[in-house]
Amino acid sequence: MSVPDASQDRIEREIQIDAPIERVFRLVSEPGWFIGDGEPGKTTTTREGDVFVVDFPPYGRFPILPVTSDAPHYVSFRGGDDPAQPLVEGTSTLVEFFLSERDGGTLLRVVETGFAALYPNAERRAAAYEGNVEGWEMQLAFAKRDAESG
Structure with a gap:
């Protein structure tokens, strides 16, 4: 078995x-806000116990577990790609949002970790990682658009 990159x-x-x-925090503290293509109405979010499941046809169902919140500076979630799996370390990634006031606005930083444990297969991990790198660029642009428009 190879060591994950x-x-x-x-x-x-x-x-x-x-x-x-405060406005940016309201947006990023919504479980699963970061799943989708930025168009309202294309996703549906339901709650199953502590887990929120975002349906995003035709891509699938994505479970999101809120982990920690310290308004308005920090919120974290665990996310996976299999609603049947528990959202714990090793079966999910940890998505953290850090917010700070800067230059009259808000600096929003996202950190997502856990790909190596979730995807031990190098090819699958690389695909998931690259997809999420691209996805975060897109989702942060949506967050900026939505927060700035009020």
Whole structure:
């Protein structure tokens, strides 16, 4: 068994948003807000116990477990790609949002970790990692658009 590539275990991105930290926090503290293509109505979120499941046809059902919240500066979730799996370390990634006031707006930083344990197969891990790198660029742009428009 090969050792997972550590460079494909952590994604970190940030964006400056010209909106108050409280408004940005309201957006990013919604479980699963980061799943979809930025068009309202294309996803449906239901709650199953402590887990929120985001349906995003035709891509699937994505479980999201809120982990920690310290409004308005931090919120974290565990997310996976199999609603039947428990959302714990090794079967999910940890998605953390860090918010700080900067230049009259909000600096939003996302850190996602756990790809190596979730995807021990190097090919599958690389595909998931690359997809999420691209996805975070897109989702942060949506967060900026939505928070700045009020």
